[in-house]
Amino acid sequence: MSSDPDESKGMFTNVKYKSRTNVYKCKISNVYICEMKREELSNLAAWHDSVSLSNLEDRRLILSELEPLLRNLGPLFELSTLGHSYESRPIFKVVLGSGTRRILIWTQMHGNESTGTKAVMDFFNWFENPGNQQGLRDDLLDSCTLCVVPMLNPDGAERYSRLDSQGIDLNRDVLEKKAPESLLLQEVLKTFDPHYCFNMHDQRTIFSVGLPPTPATLSFLAPSEDEERSLTPGRIKTMEVIAAMFDSLKDVLNNGIGRYTDEFYPAATGDNFQRMGYSTILVESGHLQGDYQRKETRKYTFLALISGLAHIARGLKVNFETYFEIPNNEKLYLDRIVKNVRIGKETGDLGVYFKESLVDGQVQFKPTLERFEDLAKYGADEIVSGDHLTFSSREDAENWLAIEFI
């Protein structure tokens, strides 16, 4: 477990009162709220909009696409091989910055969840060319040492699979450590000894926030350390980072940020790392209406990451209870809804989920019948009337969906 580099120095001794550093002095319950300056956030968003994102566009991102980009990184970055996957693909580690706050970030431990990796590559690109945000970049590099493992599961990435090549879910292998990839992650955890970890994932379209439901474009979790979901000091530290990210992004991603269930998962990576004393922030990149390649989500993931790091770098306190203001992640969103349809003698709404699969190296979205019921409380990318439609069976309905929504 790492001790906080500033905890012995008092709450504000490390605050940089430079002109470029934003400090809000709204006093609430003896803590000060800080958030990344709106101007900084909009500049970062503009930077992301202006740079070419023609690379890494597909939902499937594999090592042969990523490796040349890593090898092209400039002198700010120290690239090394952390080890190898079960099928002997290299797993890389990138270190940058020289500050006292150590932050470990890993992405794509689920091989088909690539948005975090793309956001991290944008993040590297921004570090090399920060545009008008050089001050923020320098703050991060001076205050933090970042260790990034982009694509922990290259075998799963190749297969576009959540699991690794042995069929192991790396996010449930923290105790058994059957996968070499799990051993490598724990090795870097012990040797780097981070103050904070960012565990980057993607979530499915079905996750929603609010009523009427909108897609959960980003969701966060401060994992529990026990079944009682205790508010331990380490977990509060995690909540503070999430609160800062939420504060920064809530205006630009209105109704698109959710809080994941904090039910304790005894075999989950985040829960165990948190229990071991490493504050671990789970980031789930999700859907935004119409954004099936997750280009916009990639931008918001990039912004979230920098917001969280800016909070850590600047060493300011935030009210952790803001964490509980983030709406719960629900499962009330679908890709399509077809209202008022008959299947046999039953009447209901067709709830369509676009299931991803890899066909000839390309990710395809296959419309599948997820639900057949009254879906009045659900949201969807598109809701259409099906008044005239009658199907003899669910299979008949699925066949129609496959033609209608290709």
Ligand SMILES: [Zn+2]
């Ligand atoms: Zn995942």
